[in-house]
Amino acid sequence: MLTKIRICFESNLKLLRLGDKQCYICIPMLLTLGLMIVGIIVGRFLRTKKNAWVAPAVMVTVCILLFIMGLRVGLNKEITSSIRSTGVMSVILFACGTGGAVVLTWLFTKYVIDQRSKTNHSNVAKDTAEAKQQAGRAKGK
16 A cells, blocks of 8 residues: 655644544654754764864854744734743742752752762761771781
């Protein structure tokens, strides 16, 4: 049984049918993967050369990408009309996630790291005291 292949030129593919064996190929996604693979190959060949320009180029590219994404969000009326409720939910999720991470880190540090530290310090103190006793015995001989 042959599989039908449909090619999509839009960036958002909303329908994927698996039941009747139709396969949708999204050209922008293939272009993205192709560019990434070409970048990997070029990077492999440039690995031995001095590449001081790569980090600033990545930073500029990311800034341009973020600007364009913000522009696209700003032009979308649905997103801008619901930004207040979405923003409140985002702040709540951020606060809960960050607060939980801080509390768990504090508890872990207090009960796990400090206990190990106390055990190590007591072992070091015992070892130091034993070493001093042995040194005193050695001098006495």
